[in-house]
Amino acid sequence: MSDAYEREQQNNSRLSELSSKVSALRGVTVDIYDNARSQDAIDNSSEIFSSMSTSVKGSAGRLGRMAQQGNKVAILKLAGIIIVTVVVLYWVLGWLFGGRGKASP
Numbered sequence: 001m002s003d004a005y006e007r008e009q010q011n012n013s014r015l016s017e018l019s020s021k022v023s024a025l026r027g028v029t030v031d032i033y034d035n036a037r038s039q040d041a042i043d044n045s046s047e048i049f050s051s052m053s054t055s056v057k058g059s060a061g062r063l064g065r066m067a068q069q070g071n072k073v074a075i076l077k078l079a080g081i082i083i084v085t086v087v088v089l090y091w092v093l094g095w096l097f098g099g100r101g102k103a104s105p
Helices: 002-068 072-098
Strands: none
Touching: 002 072
């Protein structure tokens, strides 16, 4: 009788060990899945920025060609785009980095 009780305790101990290993494996699997999803998001973002960069370069090239031909409207558009870009960058960078480094009262 004591031999059967000892085996039952060993079985329970092994079952508990197996359960903890299965839980650890499940956690690793979930981490791998989350990492793969975030990697897909990074890849998609990279493709979007690459496409946007190509589009901006094409638009800038067309505006440059129009400006070289002496089209005054194109020159004004180009100047306006440059000024707006500089102002927006100044505002965004000031907003991002302006609050840092200030001592609180």
